[in-house]
Amino acid sequence: MQAIGVANGGGDCPGLNTVIRAVVRAAILDHGWRVVGIQDGFDGLIWPERTSPLTVESIAGILPRGGTILGTRSRGDPFHHTVNEGSPKVNNDDAETCRGSMKKLGLDALVVIGGDGTLTIARDLGRMGIPIVGVPKTIDNDLSATEVTFGFDTALHVATDAIDRLHTTAQSHGRVMVIEVMGRDAGWIALHSGIAGGADVILIPEIPFTIEAICEKLRERAARGSNFSIVVVAEGVKLPLLDSFRKPFPKVRPGQVGMQVGDAIHAALDQDVRVTVLGHIQRGGSPSPFDRFLATRFGAEAVELVARGEFGRMVCLRAGEIESVLLDEAVGEIRLVDPQGGAVRAARSVGITFGDHRRIPGGTLREPKDRMAEAVMKEVGMADGRKRSTKDHENPAPGFVEKDFADVLEEERENDRMLAAVGSNLARIGKRLGDLGRALEKPETISDTFELGEFEDVIVQISALLSRYNELRATKLKIQSQLANLSWHRS
Ligand code: F6P
Secondary structure: OOEEEEEEOOOOOOOHHHHHHHHHHHHHHHHOOEEEEEOOOOHHHHOOOOEEEEOOOOOOOOOOOOOOOOOOOOOOOHHHEEEOOOOOOEEEOOHHHHHHHHHHHOOOEEEEEEOHHHHHHHHHHHHOOOOEEEEEEOOOOOEOOOOOOEOHHHHHHHHHHHHHHHHHHHHHHOOEEEEEEOOOOOOHHHHHHHHHOOOOEEEOOOOOOOHHHHHHHHHHHHHOOOOOEEEEEEOOOOOOOEOOOOOEOOOOOOOOHHHHHHHHHHHHHOOOEEEEEOHHHHHOOOOOHHHHHHHHHHHHHHHHHHHOOOOOEEEEEEOOEEEEEEHHHHOOOEOOOOOOOHHHHHHHHOOOEOOOOEEOOOOOEEOOOOHHHHHHHHHOOOOOOOOOOHHHHOOOOOOOOHHHHHHHHHHHHHHHHHHHHHHHHHHHHHHHHHHHHHHHHOHHHOOOOOOHHHHHHHHHHHHHHHHHHHHHHHHHHHHHHHHHHHHHHHO
8 A cells, every 4th residue: 555545525514624634644654655635526536637645744734624625526426427518418427537547646545535425426436446435424414324423513513502692682582583504304403403502492304393383382482481482493394384374385495494484483473583594604614622533533544444455434433432334334324313212302301392292281292193193194105104315305205195185174174163162162161260250359249159169160161171172282283293294295
């Protein structure tokens, strides 16, 4: 082994430079190899003039620097390289060109730093016989083969700091603050920063939600005297099909969902709502100490894998130790938040709602994903635990039946009618109870025949009506959950 190349692909991420530094230093100081920096992702292997030697001196000072000194490309893929030759675009297979470039540059192996897309390309180059080792990177923390990726911790610091700042202004103005954070199809950033920042509502792609359940939580807070609230929204959430006024939500991209949620809350509660989209701020700037530590260990271990000739593998973190896994096993399946997992349970137990449940006064926490919801899903042929992918946005799930959707809407209307009737009875009897109570305020006016019996009657009636009212509210929630689930599969 004489020389290695180091490349990164996909979006930038705090800690990339730290890995590059670790690879360069370990390769040169520990093994005496030459290191070449490949610029702009795999493009640097297609055009080898986009490479430069990296030395201990040339990389001095990059450890805490955000971004990547190598530059990167979000969608650079040598297997499907898009060439603009006027119109139409042409896809070239440049994987062989990469092998040729490595020969020209005298490289014996490659260290590739990236997320699922980049590591899939690395795996495929490895299958062609190119000696390659992967390092996992993404702020989304959604790679299944490693407990954590570098970049995630820094993104969490940024998001949590933003939530803290929004808290103080929310409190001052009595506003609802909605903050949209990144994470693509996974809710890790929203979940962790939401818990760390003391959010009241966290919306993640893994848990379908309704606007009504969010508003219920905000009303409950207002009733307890907290007139401000923090709602953290993961950019990848699927909006329910309908808002609280049964108006359809438009289809939106990441960066726009927070605004939709904010508008829907404002329309339902008529409360002052402000929306912040945190965006690429989460990816910029200096990596946190944890990310620097992890990135340095990943970089050093990648060089060790190369030294041992263990190619086609990716470094990873397991039970706090740096290990490695086959690239084949590391890609293709993203790690999502477990809706029944410990972090979600802890969040619920401290009063955070995920927009899928509400607390019934005097009752217990009702979960909407119950047998009734499942039965409806089954009827429409969707209770099959389909694996989700970003492409599922495109088409309704097979088996989605519009008619069943209409039936559930009808069921909701009927339930609302009964809810209104029981509610108005409750109000009437409650008023009578008030009158009786007020009579007690003036004992001098109470006659010997004061109807204690009526008191008892009224209380019995209130108790029965209240329990019916709560039942109907629980049913409403179930129905909304079914609608959310149906729209989840339809959208
Ligand atoms: O994967 C990292 C990430 O920041 C996601 O959280 C986000 O959806 C995406 O990249 C944004 O990509 P781009 O920089 O291409 O807009």
